[in-house]
Amino acid sequence: MRHLELVMGIPMSVDVRGALDEQAERAAVRDAFDRMHDADRRFSRFQPGSEVSRYDDGVDASTDLREVLDIAARFGDLSGGAFSVRRPDGTLDTDGVVKGWAAQRAADTLTAAGLTTFCLNAGGDVVVRGEPEPGRGWNVGVRDPDDPDAFLTVLEVRDGAVATSGTYERGEHVWDGRTGQAATGLRAATVVAADLTTADVLATCVLALGLDGIAWAAQHGAAAVLAVDADGELVTAVQAAPA
Template identity: 90%
Template structure:
């Protein structure tokens, strides 16, 4: 089963394989997408009635916002302040956490319904489970920042997640929380991790930290990191194997 919807202003899709019950499969997919729509309603800074838009006035976070702010605080501390959900003007912007967090919750909904083989694509950030064919993982392309029609590499992933943060589509939209200035050292950062919440936040951290963030991310939950610097050089790091 393949399904596509526009969520958070971007196309999100799911490809489910081998589900034993078609009716239950459709119900699970519907619930998964509703969880992402609900996250958009709560966290969008473009909706004046969203909780994020009202937070600085109301001040009392819901359990979901408390969880998201907790994730942000943790990675803010780990990155020495480079990762921040406060924009340079002081306004709250949880985009660096929410898309991956919401998509991972949607994937968890599919898993809870007994769906064990799927690829959930949230605007290019991907969480996968199982194998689409025996002996082969899901193929996830990593776009070339200089050419939207080309891939720098294609990853084969099973039971994991891939997220990319870059400047090539939205410009310099990621800032270094330590200085309040746009992050300019890298053009793109891709992180492979066990879950999409971690992969998405770490990709943003790497972009904010610059070249120093590549090895840092491999020490803080990334299975692999791929980054492209301003000169187009591909830089990589792998998580250290346990001793």
């Protein structure tokens, strides 16, 4: 079963290779997408009535918003302040956490419903479970920043997540929280991790930290990091094996 719709203004899709009957699969997918739509309504900084928009007006944070802010605070501390959900003008912007967090919760919803084999693609950030065919993982392409029709590489992933942050589509939209300036040291950063919340936040951290963030991410939850520097060179790092 395949399903596609717009969430958060971007195409999100799921490919289920399921063991459930069709009606149960459709119900699980609908629940997962409803959760992502709910996150969009609650965390969009473009909607005046959203929780994020009202938070600075003194409205108490919900359990979910506190969770998102706690994730942001933890990675802000780990990155020495490079990662921040406060924009340079001081406004709250949880986009660096929420997409991956919401998509991971959607994936957890599918798993809780009994689905064991699927690929959830949230605008290019991907979480997968199982194998689409015995002995083969899911293929996840990493886009070439210079060519939207070309891949730097194709990763084979089982039970993990891949997220990319870059400047090639939205321009210099990631800032270094330490300086308030746009992050310009890298053109793109891709992180492989166990879950999409971690992969998404770490990809943004790497972009904010620049070249120093590549090895840093491999020490803070990334199984692998691929980044393209300002000169177009590919730089990689992998998580060190436990002693």
